[in-house]
Amino acid sequence: MATFAPPRPGPMTPGARPPAAARREAWQRRLPLTPALLFMIFVTQIPFVFTVIFSFQSWNLVRPGSQHWVGLGNYANVFTDSAFRGALFTEIEMTVLAVAISMVLGIGLAVLLDRKFPGRGIVRTLLIAPFLVMPTVAGLLWKTTMLDPVYGIVNYLLRLVGVAPVDFVSRFPMASIVTVLVWQWTPFMMLIVLAGLQSQSGEVLEAARVDGAGPWTTFRAITVPHLRPYIELGGLLGAIYLVNTFDVIFMTTQGGPGTATTNLPYYLYQRAFLGFDVGQASALGVVTVIGTIAVASVALRMLFTVFSTTEGRA
Amino acid sequence: MAEVRYEQASRIYPGTPPVMAVDRLDLAIADGEFLVLVGPSGSGKTTALRMLAGLEEIDSGRISIGDRDVTHAPPKERDIAMVFQSYALYPHMTVAQNMGFALNLRGVSKETIAEKVTEAARLLDLDKYLDRKPKALSGGQRQRVAMGRAIVREPSVFLMDEPLSNLDAKLRVETRANIAALQARLGTTTVYVTHDQVEAMTMGHRVAVLKDGVLQQCDTPRTLYERPANAFVAGFIGSPAMNLHTVPVSENGAQLGELTLPLPRATTANLTEVTLGIRPETLRLVGPEEAGFKLAVELVEELGADAYLHGRAHLGDSDQRFVLRVDGRTPPTIGQTVNAGLRDTGEIHLFHPGTGERLD
Ligand SMILES: Nc1ncnc2c1ncn2[C@@H]1O[C@H](COP(=O)(O)OP(=O)(O)OP(=O)(O)O)[C@@H](O)[C@H]1O
Numbered sequence: 167m168a169t170f171a172p173p174r175p176g177p178m179t180p181g182a183r184p185p186a187a188a189r190r191e192a193w194q195r196r197l198p199l200t201p202a203l204l205f206m207i208f209v210t211q212i213p214f215v216f217t218v219i220f221s222f223q224s225w226n227l228v229r230p231g232s233q234h235w236v237g238l239g240n241y242a243n244v245f246t247d248s249a250f251r252g253a254l255f256t257e258i259e260m261t262v263l264a265v266a267i268s269m270v271l272g273i274g275l276a277v278l279l280d281r282k283f284p285g286r287g288i289v290r291t292l293l294i295a296p297f298l299v300m301p302t303v304a305g306l307l308w309k310t311t312m313l314d315p316v317y318g319i320v321n322y323l324l325r326l327v328g329v330a331p332v333d334f335v336s337r338f339p340m341a342s343i344v345t346v347l348v349w350q351w352t353p354f355m356m357l358i359v360l361a362g363l364q365s366q367s368g369e370v371l372e373a374a375r376v377d378g379a380g381p382w383t384t385f386r387a388i389t390v391p392h393l394r395p396y397i398e399l400g401g402l403l404g405a406i407y408l409v410n411t412f413d414v415i416f417m418t419t420q421g422g423p424g425t426a427t428t429n430l431p432y433y434l435y436q437r438a439f440l441g442f443d444v445g446q447a448s449a450l451g452v453v454t455v456i457g458t459i460a461v462a463s464v465a466l467r468m469l470f471t472v473f474s475t476t477e478g479r480a
Numbered sequence: 481m482a483e484v485r486y487e488q489a490s491r492i493y494p495g496t497p498p499v500m501a502v503d504r505l506d507l508a509i510a511d512g513e514f515l516v517l518v519g520p521s522g523s524g525k526t527t528a529l530r531m532l533a534g535l536e537e538i539d540s541g542r543i544s545i546g547d548r549d550v551t552h553a554p555p556k557e558r559d560i561a562m563v564f565q566s567y568a569l570y571p572h573m574t575v576a577q578n579m580g581f582a583l584n585l586r587g588v589s590k591e592t593i594a595e596k597v598t599e600a601a602r603l604l605d606l607d608k609y610l611d612r613k614p615k616a617l618s619g620g621q622r623q624r625v626a627m628g629r630a631i632v633r634e635p636s637v638f639l640m641d642e643p644l645s646n647l648d649a650k651l652r653v654e655t656r657a658n659i660a661a662l663q664a665r666l667g668t669t670t671v672y673v674t675h676d677q678v679e680a681m682t683m684g685h686r687v688a689v690l691k692d693g694v695l696q697q698c699d700t701p702r703t704l705y706e707r708p709a710n711a712f713v714a715g716f717i718g719s720p721a722m723n724l725h726t727v728p729v730s731e732n733g734a735q736l737g738e739l740t741l742p743l744p745r746a747t748t749a750n751l752t753e754v755t756l757g758i759r760p761e762t763l764r765l766v767g768p769e770e771a772g773f774k775l776a777v778e779l780v781e782e783l784g785a786d787a788y789l790h791g792r793a794h795l796g797d798s799d800q801r802f803v804l805r806v807d808g809r810t811p812p813t814i815g816q817t818v819n820a821g822l823r824d825t826g827e828i829h830l831f832h833p834g835t836g837e838r839l840d
Pocket residue numbers: 493494495499500501519520521522523524525526527528675
């Protein structure tokens with residue numbers, strides 16, 4: 167019935183509402199969200215504020231009473247600390263290798279899964295499984311059942327072909343960690359690339375066939391450009407997760423041997439919970455957080471351009 | 481330049497029950513001919529075209545292009561170019577790259593490609609858009625790029641699957657004429673699929689009508705219109721559709737209300753009924769004193785010059801619908817009862833009531 171009422175002029179249109187009423191309504195909408203917001207602030211921001219405060223102090227838990235203000239001293243140490251720089255490079259190496267290798271494998275598997283064959287559903291489920299395993303469990307699993315020099319499956323297989331057992335975790339620590347990460351993250355890359363492959367228009371592929379392109383040319387000239395946003399998306403998401411790798415390192419190499427597999431999160435942990443150097447560890451943490459925010463915002467901006475170009479495609 | 485032959489070519493999609501999408505198709509298309517495949521949805525037009533393109537397996541029979549048997553040849557060895565319904569442009573390539581892609585794969589030199597692309601672009605009025613991506617083009621422009629991509633290759637056969645169905649009505653009429661003119665100019669054998677019988681009639685040198693994967697008739701548009709081979713073709717070709725009604729046969733001929741239509745005895749021998757096919761323009765309004773049948777007007781479609789009158793007649797013991805063309809200036813009004821007669825009894829088509837085959 168309202169449809170037949172004559173349109174009332176002027177002040178009732180939403181744009182022209184008095185600002186106080188608009189503000190009140192906006193707050194009414196936000197109100198249900200505030201408990202969650204307060205909780206978030208309480209559990210994340212308050213500890214961060216403490217971290218910032220500690221980072222200006224020299225404070226080692228092993229020496230009670232040593233707590234005193236040192237201004238920016240801890241920060242100066244961060245930038246002269248060669249172990250920190252080493253951890254940073256380890257971190258970059260580990261992340262880049264894991265993302266790149268899992269992406270290449272993921273693309274390969276996605277291409278294989280993109281065709282129909284009997285048992286495809288089961289194969290897909292099995293391939294996804296490693297992604298569902300907790301990183302801690304994955305680390306333990308690889309360290310023991312797979313790579314152990316005495317009873318590991320890999321060494322058992324090597325023995326069958328006459329190769330002496332290898333202690334992978336201490337001989338090739340970086341390769342071992344990257345293997346575990348790749349094993350976990352290949353399914354993720356595969357899923358994202360598979361979504362890309364399945365969103366590809368069949369007619370475009372047929373047009374390429376009619377135009378004379380073989381399977382490899384079609385893949386290179388048509389499919390890869392189509393997949394690019396998906397590959398970027400998978401790479402970014404994977405990298406954002408993998409820079410935080412801690413559990414796998416903790417379970418397998420403990421950052422070693424030496425500092426061969428000590429990345430930033432693990433180095434932080436060592437300084438705070440093994441060295442009990444609260445002040446220095448806090449400064450490290452603050453620097454890491456600022457760096458991560460910088461990298462993440464660049465990554466997120468890229469991500470949004472990925473989405474907007476995907477949307478605009480014909 | 482090549483002729484195309486389908487010889488008993490079939491495509492069966494596996495399933496329970498298997499779908500005979502194209503059923504023993506026999507069709508010979510002359511060099512330079514524009515052949516239109518037409519039929520209702522699901523009649524196997526696309527499948528027949530894709531068999532020729534090599535995108536669909538041929539389960540039995542043969543297909544040849546020129547002198548070559550291409551039954552099992554992959555698409556790239558058939559020297560064909562295809563225009564898809566969705567155009568299937570390569571989204572990340574510019575218009576020029578889209579058009580040059582096939583030549584590029586063949587290893588043609590950059591200069592030759594640029595030359596041919598420019599020439600085709602001029603022909604299709606695409607010069608201004610060569611550097612754009614497909615997403616920055618209108619539907620009509622995309623359609624032209626798809627055409628350009630086919631032309632540039634100078635193939636021996638063009639295949640087109642409903643290339644106009646995504647265009648608006650006005651553009652479709654315009655593009656229809658352009659494609660026909662272009663084909664006449666290039667003289668390339670063309671197989672064109674459409675479900676629109678107006679397109680079929682206006683564009684094709686010959687038109688092949690398919691139904692359920694079976695070829696019903698393949699002939700010139702005029703012959704299809706004047707001598708449809710069966711009731712299906714009669715009903716499919718022409719707009720609005722032909723009036724098809726099965727009526728009893730008496731001593732003197734077929735009985736249409738009070739109207740008796742003399743029938744050639746030989747054709748209706750030992751039939752008690754016959755299917756009459758009467759085009760809307762064969763019917764006309766007559767005065768109450770003339771022979772005709774009564775029609776209750778249900779709907780009048782006014783198209784300007786003409787109007788189509790949809791009415792219901794009581795024939796025998798059932799109601800039957802008729803459409804007739806009347807003068808657009810003085811159409812009857814809904815609810816009126818009019819008297820309908822025939823313009824010329826020679827224009828009536830007779831079909832077998834059971835099989836639908838033409839009876840003369
Ligand atoms: N991949 C497939 N698997 C099984 N049946 C199919 C497949 N593709 C097509 N068909 C069937 O084959 C028949 C012919 O299909 P086709 O696409 O050739 O029809 P069409 O004449 O092009 O129709 P339209 O005008 O709607 O495009 C239809 O009955 C369809 O259901």
